[in-house]
Amino acid sequence: MxxxxxxxxxxxxxxxxxxxxxxxxxxxxxxxxxxxxxxxxxxxxxxxxxxxxxxxxxxxxxxxxxxxxxxxxxxxxxxxxxxxxGDGGNAEIREAAAPLLHELHLQTGMVVHLSVLDGNEAVYLDKVGGRLASSIPSRVGGRVSAHSTASGKAMLAWLVPERVDALFGGPMNRCTDRTISDLGVLHQELNRIRQRRGLAFERGESARGVACVGVGIRGHEGPVAGLSLCGDARTAPLERLAPLVADAAREITRTLFPELGGGRRAARPTATQQAETWSPEARTRFLAVRGAGWI
Missing domain, CATH: 1.10.10.10 (Winged helix-like DNA-binding domain superfamily/Winged helix DNA-binding domain)
Known part of the structure; x- marks a missing residue:
């Protein structure tokens, strides 16, 4: 028993x-x-x-x-x-983006940022700008409210509205007097970014006197990173240089996710060639607010 x-x-x-x-x-x-x-x-x-x-x-x-x-x-x-x-996969993103960051800086002379979303903040993974970098108040590893930056807004635009509501349910931080501080206004801005094929702009929203154009780097289900080009808000030709940022973001996407389609391009035009190739009418059509899908 x-x-x-x-x-x-x-x-x-x-x-x-x-x-x-x-x-x-x-x-x-x-x-x-x-x-x-x-x-x-x-x-x-x-x-x-x-x-x-x-x-x-x-x-x-x-x-x-x-x-x-x-x-x-x-x-x-x-x-x-x-x-x-060791870093949640960010090393792979930095490796894929590094040559494009340096190329963008060489082409434009402006400061280039690579960032990722962490909650409602953008975390800077990399910053390239030579001597100009000190003029932009950002640093690798630093954090900033995502809704105040061009690349942050570009990444947020990939999220469903309910997710944005959850991230910004409380009071919204203001970096300057130009920072969006109302959730409804933020949704309107994110919708404009979607209609603009993923391009986001900000002028003095994150730091006074600084202007940026940003694009999200897309994965299978939303943003994996954001890429931005920053300079003096008084002189930075953001609209003219936006195609360069969009092209670099596509290149990084193809490197990280080749299965999403498209191989590496043999070469990309320089900033001067890009300015000559993109006529004002072409840029207007490119930046026009329309539901033409993502970059």
Missing amino acids: TVVTEHVVRNDAREAPPSMVERMTLILDAFDGRAARLTLEEVACRARLPRSTVHRILDSLVKLNWVEHASFGYRLGRRALGIGG
């Missing part, structure tokens, strides 16, 4: 469901790389756990940034990627 009891106890222990930590580990292990994109059913199948259990745990992991949830399902979040890659 004792032997039977021990056998039952041991059998129950072996078949008992794993602890919460074990279940979380099984779910995270279901993602076999940073590029893995899985539906709820696929995660449950790989983890060999009940669908309801997986759904409940995934909800918690999403809130804690271990996992991201998008229209296709789930993928690893920045905290999970940060453990494996």
Whole structure:
């Protein structure tokens, strides 16, 4: 009788469901790389756990940034990627963008920024500007309210309105007297950016006397980074140089996500050639407010 009891106890222990930590580990292990994109059913199948259990745990992991949830399902979040890659995958973005940042600076003589979204803030990953860089109050690793910068607004324009509402539900920080401080006005601005094929502009919203043009670098499900060109608000020819920024953003996108279509271009025109190629009428059509899709 004792032997039977021990056998039952041991059998129950072996078949008992794993602890919460074990279940979380099984779910995270279901993602076999940073590029893995899985539906709820696929995660449950790989983890060999009940669908309801997986759904409940995934909800918690999403809130804690271990996992991201998008229209296709789930993928690893920045905290999970940060453990494996040290910086949440930002090194890959910086590597892909580095030659384009330097090229943009050489072509225009202006300051170039690469940034990513972190909540409702933009974090600067890189800054290229030579001696001019000191004239722009930004630094690598620094943070700024995303709604006050051109690249930040360009990234926010990729998000669904409900996500923007969640990010800016409280009082909105003002960097200058020109910073957008009303959520309704921000939505109007983001809609204009969408209609302008993803191009965002700001003049004195983040720092007095500074003007920028920015574009989001797109991934499968939204922005992975933002690219911007900044200079003196009195003299910077933002509209004329916008095509250069858009072209660089497309190039970075193709490098990071070649499966989205298009290969690397053999060469891009210089700033002077671009100015000659893009007539005022062509630039007007390019920048016109219309629902023509993203850059």
